Amino acid sequence: MRTFRALAAALVVAALVALPAGPAAAHGGKVKLTVAGDGAGGVTVMAVYADGHRLDQLVRLTLTAEGEGGRTAGPVQIEPSGEGQGFYSSGPLLSPGDWRVTVSAPAPYRSTATAQVQARVAQSPSPVAAERPAAETREAGAGWWRWPAGGLAVVVVAGSALLWWRRRTHPGPGEPVGLDG
Template identity: 60%
Template sequence: MTGIRKVLAAVFVGLALTLFAAAPAAAQAAQAAQAAEAAQAAQADKLKLTVAGDGADGVTIQATHADGRRLEQVVRLVLTATGPDGQRIGPVQLEPQPEGQGFYSSGAVLSTGTWKVTVKSPAPLQGEATATVQARAAQSPPAPEPVAVTKPADGARGAGAGWWPFAAAGLVLVAVAMGVAMLFGRRRTD
């Protein structure tokens, strides 16, 4: 009986030592989890803003959460810019565009030249981005070249001009064949 007691006592002591040794590791894991949650919460309150020129005299902005998720709500974005010869624009509040969720556009606000553009978003979803944008005068597409129309000389037939007599002859042949079939069909039933 004493042997069983010694074995049970050793098992309980081993269990107690295992639990006490695991407690600091569990506390460290809990602290790491709390730190990760805090970092994720900080990321959730941040925006990633991608600023680019629109190819003419405006700016486009793509806004997403810092972790890459798409925005579900409209955020307030404000644009300021410094251009050639110290010109300043802004603050200009940007409106969301129908091209996509989180897509914003300034419209035509820049003159020709190189601009340093900064876009900010205030709390609760904060973000800031700066980019260099080359603004150009808007260009219209080139006018289409006129199409030259040539008419065939008198008496000459253009391509495809002689198809209709053959189509008419084909229709006449079909009508004659149907008439013959109807004529023979009546004679058999009589």
């Protein structure tokens, strides 16, 4: 029993020594931030650990921006976007023009990135592009009845086969019984 306790204690100590202080410590403690415009008035950021691995923790990134004529935006905390781990998006934030955008990550990550971003007015889809999805939706919805009809056909065929098999193996009253002989 004493040997078991000593072994268990040694395993606990080894695990505590082997475990890093946190995700940042496992990757050197820094993140690399890549800042870019989103094509309209927003900013996107890709954050990875300095060693190139994907960011697997939520980091509270802060954005500030300086524009032409003394315009400023922020500080604003930007949110993770739906593109995947380590992708962040500000949403519409900047008015049209050239901006110097700085994004920073707090401790334990301690990282800052700056980029020139040209904000533009968001483009609306052209009437032709707006009509195309509607036409495609109509065409895609035209065959909705095929799935229920196919299911009904499968049920009818399976039911008919089952009734035929039952009638063949278990004749009803008044039906001749096949004699082998």
